[in-house]
Amino acid sequence: MRRIVFGAALAVGCTAACAAQAQDSAKEIQRYRQMIAEGSPAELFELEGEALWKKTQGPKNVSLEKCDLGRGPGVLKGAYARLPRYFKDADRVMDLETRLLYCMTTLQGRSREEATKRVFGTADRPSEMESLSAYIAAQSRGMKLDPGMSQPKEKESYALGRALYFHRAGSWDFSCASCHGEEGKRIRMQDLPVLYKPQAARPVVATWPAYRVSNSQFKTMQWRLNDCYRQMRTPEPNFGSETTVALIHFMTVTARGETYRGPGNKR
Amino acid sequence: MKRAALLSACVALQAWADPSPTDVQKLMQRDFHPRGQATMERLAQDGVQRVCTETRDRPPAEVAKALEADQMKTIAFPQGASLMGDWKRGETIAQSGRGLTWNDKPGEPGGGSCYNCHELSPQEFSHGTIGPSLRGFGKSRGASAEIQRYVYGKIYNAKAYNLCSQMPRLGLSGTLTPEQIKDLVALLLDPASPVNQ
C-alpha cells in the first residue's frame, strides 16, 4: 500500500522486546485453542443434529434421511467434504446449508419462508441448520476437501467468489481482503488468516462449522459471512444466496486437498 | 474529462475471467436486503471503491493523486484555533466498535473501532495490528495546528491521504461527529494522553 512519506514516519517502530512479546502471545493463544479443542461441547450439537436428520417434519411429514447431499440420497459419509458443488436438480451450486434448505422445501414440503425463519439460533435454542451442520460435517472428518470445480457453473461460482473477496463496498469501504489480506495482521487479539492463500485457508476451512466458546453457540459458514458483512457495514446478505455460496466455494477450493477435521472450536 | 479517461484505463488491468465490479455490484444488489439502518445504497460503489477494487489497492499514481484531491475537498474542518477535544472521551471512542451496523440504533453514538487496528495507549493489551502502532504519536510530533489538522483530516477521510487505505472514512461516512474526531485528535496529540506517556 503506498503511503505518503509523512505517514510512513508515523509508525513508532516496535522494539525487539515488543515483537518478541507479540510472538509469545501468538504461541499462547495457539495453546488456548488447542486446550479448548480437547474438550468441546460441539459433540452435543452433533447429537441434536442426528435427531433432527431423522425427525419427520413439514406437510409431507418425512425426515431428511432421503436428502441427496451430492453422494446419493441419504449418504452422509464424506458428503460435506465435497461441498459446495453443482446440483443438476436445482441447477445451481449449493453449500451444505443451501442444500439442506432445498431438501426441507422439496422433500418435506416446507415453505422457504418457514424453513428460513430462524436460521441463526441462540445459546438457549440452537437452530436446525446449526445442529444439522454439526452432525453432517462430522461425517466428513478425516476426508479430503474436494469441492466441485469441473462444471461450468462451478467455475463461474469460484470466479464470482474471488471477485467478491476483493470487492470494496459498504459504508467503510471494506472488502474481505481489507482484514483478510495481509499475513500477520490482527483485529484486537484475533489473528486474521489470508483466506485467498491455500496455506492460510486450509486450517480454517478444515475446522468450520464450529462451536464458539465466546457465546456457547454452534456457528455455520452462512452465519460467518452474515456477521462479516454486518461488520463491513453493508446491508444483510440473503441466506443461501448465490453470492454467499460463491464466497464459501472460493475459500473451499482455495483450501482443497486439506483433510477436514471439524466441527471445530473457535473463540 | 481527464478523470473519466484515467478511470477507464484501469478497467483493462483487471483479470478478464472474474466478473467486473459492476457485475458484482448487480449480483449483490440482487442477493442482499436492507436491514435496520443498513440500506441498499451502501452497495453502490463510488469512484474510490471501484478503482481500489479494480487495481487491488494499487492504483496508478496519477489516478490516486486526482482522486485523493477530490476526497480532500470533502473534509469539513471545524472552525476555531484548536482541533483537540478531550482525550478521556477519545479513549472511550477508540475502544467502542459500535456504529452504522444493522443492529446499531441510528442516532446512538458510534465509536471509531480504533483499537481493532491500532495500538494506542500502553494499558490496552488487546489491540490490532492492521494499522501502524500509534503509541507515542504526539510525543514525537508535538501538537502544532498543522499536525492537528493532519490527524483530524486523516480520521475524517483517510482516503484523502492514501486513496486505497483500509482505514474507513469515519467522518464522511457519518460514523463519528466532529466533536468525537476532536476527542480522538486529543487522544493522539495531548501530552497528558496515555498514548504519549
Add this chain to the structure above:
Amino acid sequence: MAAGPMKMRATLGQGFTDVRVLMTHPMETGQRKDSDGKLVPLHFIQNLTVKVNGKPVVEAQISQAVSRNPVFSFRLKGGAKGDKIEVSWLDNHGDTNSTEAAVA
C-alpha cells in the same frame, strides 16, 4: 432448555481410566440479559457425582463460574474394561440428569 443431552466417554489410559463428560446446561450467572434485556435468573449445576460400579469416587461442588455446557475430565485409578461409570448432576432448580457408559 430442559436437561439436554449428556455425552460421556470412558477409555482405559496408562494405569488410569480417562473419563470425559459433556453436559448441556446454561450455567446462568444471573448477570446475563436475554435478547429483550431481561436478566436471566441464576441457574447452574451445584453437585456432580462420578460413580464406578455404583460406588461414588468423585463428589464435586461447582458454581456458576463453570462454563456453559460444562466439559469435565477425571481420572479413575486402574479400572477394567466393562466397568460401569455413571455421572450425575443436580442444579439449583432441583433438576437432575445422569448418563452411564461402560469403560471401552
Add this chain to the structure above:
Amino acid sequence: MNTLRRALVAALVIGIVKPLAALAAWNKEAFGAKTAGDALESLGVGNAAPSKDLTIDAPQIAENGAVVPIEISSAIAGTTALIVVIDKNPFPLIARFDFKEGALPFVKVNVKMGETSDVRVLAEAGGKHYVATKEVKVTIGGCGG
C-alpha cells in the same frame, strides 16, 4: 433393637442424619463469599504451603473469558480434595472436588473469568493444605463490534 431403630427414625426426622442427596451439600457460605480469603476460611482452609507437586495447566492468554480450560493435578501423597479459586472473579470460589478411594486427584474443567486474574488451586492432603498459582490474561477477542 426397636429402640435403635426408633432412634434412627427420630434422628432422620430432625435431620441429624441427612438423606444421601444432601450429603453432597453445596457450601452456600463459601460459594457466596466475595473474597478468596472469606471463601477459604469458610472451607476451613488455613494457610497453605506452596508445592510444586501441585500443578495447574492453563493458557497464559485466554482469547475469551467465557471458557478458560484449566487442568489440575496433584502428586502430593494422600490428596483428598482440590479447590479452585479465581481471585478477581465476583465470587472467587469456583469449585471443590472431593476424591474418594478409586479416583486420582486430577480434573480438567472450563471456567469463566471476569478479567485477567490469578488462578489458585489448593490441595487437601493429610489434614494440611498446599497451593499453586498461575496468572491467566483474559483478552478481548474479535472486532469489539
